[in-house]
Amino acid sequence: MNNRLLLTTAVYPFPSLPQNEAATDVMGQRFTRGNDLFTMVSHTHPCGLHLLAQNLEIPSVVLEYPRWNQFCREVARGYEVIGISAYPFHLDTVFRMCRHIRMVSPSTRILVGSYAAQTLMALGGLEKFGDMIDEIVDGEGVGHLRRHFGEDPSRPVLQRFFPRNGAGLRYLGKQPKGNTVLLFSGLGCPGGCDFCSSSAMYKRKRIELLSPQSVVEHVSHYLERLPGGVTQFYLIDEDYFRFPDYLLEMRRHIADHPELIEQADFVVFGSVDYIARFASTYGWEAIAEAGVGVIFIGVESRNAGENGYGKRDRADAREVFAKLHNLGIRTIGAWIAGFPFQSRETLQEDLDYYISCYPTYQQLSIFSAFPGTPLHEARSNESKEPDCQFADYHFWNPSSTHPDYSNSELLELTEHGYELGYQRWGACLLRNLDVHLNGVEWCEQSESPLLSNHAILLHRKNAAKLYTQLRTMEKYAPNQEVLKRIRSLTSRYHSIFGAATLLQETASWGSLLLATLYTWKCKISPWSPKTEGFRRFIYTPGAAAPDGSPYVIDRLASLDTTYSLKRLIPKVFGRLAALVVSVYLTKQKI
Ligand code: SF4
CATH class of the missing domain: 1.10.10 (Arc Repressor Mutant, subunit A)
Structure with a gap:
């Protein structure tokens, strides 16, 4: 076969989430949810696939969100290997894709990776799914593919040409311009929280993909290549503050290139106790000096610490949030409904505590057991895990087993939490402005250049x-x-x-x-969940100029007429309708 590697997401459309929001719209379905008119919309590229393609020496093709016909057309070209990156709730579609590949191209080797792989391993592995899948890549993928194709797995990992993700207000348009670059600096976390898929997937270890120096070099590269085109970097790494040396080294490199933090800041992940511990040793300003602008923090529950979650048993989340906000760092606060220790007597108080942290952005989800996690294993051993459809494996799993609450009550409670945040603090955008003004005032007084x-x-x-x-x-x-x-x-x-x-x-x-x-x-015409367009990226490493992009987008193949029409028609229709209504209202007033 001439074609060596096809990398693809699951075929689109994805199953919809219980709130009828798009799984790829993280701002709409989570972070700014419940903000009424000020709920945002975002689009996400599957950067994990680009990470793989950009770190192999062989040519490959990446498909983002193909529709069934587009996927079939691609399979018919004949590939030596097809890798599907998917989440557990895509697995019904993934099986359909695998069966199709087996039928059309029996000699193609089929690999499934990402969190879907973790689920497959936990539910029977190749013994059970081997008729459809040849390799389950349950772990870091770049090294796996390099070994597969006989390349050197120890070469540095580069992430210099990722497409940009974007977010914006819905009333300013459904297709926000890309301005955020996602970088994978590390995978996995030693924390071992029982519900955490990432920690379990990487066996409670952190695998470093980019050194602090490399992160700063990547940031510098994007800002030079796309002047004014990137305002934020999402640094994927589960808990930066467990590794103070990493953050301090990043700060040292930023100090050599201070102009970088004039243009963009970093979204990172951290936990309450480790942030507090870092700050008590190195000072709160050290966090901002490392370029951090936003921290995703798992509050989980007010009582998480006393119930075995070691990242939450020393510091008070409210104090940590307040300190960060004071110096201009925004927060994405995450809270979970349905821990077994939450009862009818405590759950509302627990939610109030979370809201009182004043999270700039919010994520409220349901305590869910993903296959491969210690929680899922414990429940399976106790035969407590109810029968679950693949499509149910997401943050609002409708088959959780709380002794006091039904699942629909828990879902309602998370919706109530979003509403509560909006009614109490106003839109996330407003909170964001508040914290930036704090940042201006703090920086004016700061002795740190x-x-x-x-x-x-x-x-x-x-x-x-x-x-x-x-x-x-x-x-x-x-x-x-x-x-x-x-x-x-x-x-x-x-x-x-x-x-x-x-x-x-x-x-x-x-x-x-x-x-x-x-x-x-x-x-x-009420808001409908955002749909992602199809893109076909052709990677030809070696053919590009030394600092040129290793891919081209196959515009012709990516032209999805139905999708383009759908994007166009509602806009025109919406504007026309708004015009008619405004004329009607004006006439009535007259
Ligand atoms: S601290 Fe966060 S990333 Fe680490 S194991 Fe717990 S939930 Fe997972």
Whole structure:
């Protein structure tokens, strides 16, 4: 066979989540959920596949979100190896894909990786699924494929040409521009929380993919290559603060290139106790000096510490969140409903505690046992794990087994939590602005040149951008308390920066107009979950210029007429409808 390697996601569309949101829209289905008009929309590229393709010497093709026909067309080209990267809830589709490959191209070797592989291993491995799958890649994939193709597995891992992910407000458009680069600096975590798939998948170890120096070099490379085109880097690594030396070394390299943190900051992952421990040894400012702008923090539950979760038994989450916010670091707070130790007496109080942490962004999910985790194993041993469909293996698993709560009650509770956050603190966007203003004030007073000369510029830039949405937030505030917060933040902004510029005022009025049109449009044609377009990437390593992209997008094959029409028609339809409604309303007023 001429074609050596095809790497693909599961065939699209993916099963929808219980809240009827797209699995690839992390801002809409989780982080800004429940924010009414200010809920955001995002798009995600499957960067794990690009990581594999960009670290092999052989040519390959990457398919992002193929539809069934597109997948079949690709399989018909004949491949030596086809690798499918998927999540557990894709597995029904993955099996269908595997059967099709077996039928059309029996000599093709089929590999399945990512968290779907972990599920397959836990549920019987090749003994059970070997008729459809040849290799289950339950672990780090670059080394696996390099060994498979006879390449040197010890070569450094590079991630220099990832497509950008993006997020934006729904009323500003359903296809936000890409401005975020995802980098895999490390995989796995030694924490061993019983529900955690990542920790179990990498056997409670951290596998480093990028050294701190390499992270900073990658950041520098993207910012030079795409000037003004990247504002944030998502650094995938489960808990940075367990490895203080790593973070401190990153800070040292940032100090050599301070201009980087004027342009972009990092989203990282951390846990309450380890953040507090890091800060008590090296100071809170050291976190911001390492370029960290946002931290995803698993609060899990107020009582997680006393119930065996070692990352939560020393520091108070509220204090850690407040300290971070003070110096301009935003938080994505994660909370879980349905731990066995939460009861009808304690769960609401637990949720209130979480909301009182004032998370800038929120993730509320249900305590779920993914195959391969210690929790799933324990439940299976006790025969407590109910029969579960593959499509149920996600963060809101409808077959959890809480003694007091039914699953629909738990789901309602998570929805209530999102609503509570919005009603109490206002939109995530507003909280974001609040923390950036803290950042400006902190940096102004700071004796650290990294913060006072450099990080401050990014806080200012972001605050100025967010300011343009205050008028819309004021108009559509959910209640009087939030309205007061919006007005007080507006005054605070003016006292720091003075009057808004003409450009800001124009953008602010423009946003209000678009938001109003959007609300009218939603009355006629409500929001529908975002769909991802199909892309075919052709990788030819060696053919590209030394610092050129190793892939081209096959525009012709990627042209999905139905998808393009769907993108076009609702927009035109929505605008027309909004126009009709506005004319009608104006006439009525007259
Ligand atoms: S600390 Fe976080 S990443 Fe580590 S095992 Fe626990 S849940 Fe997983």
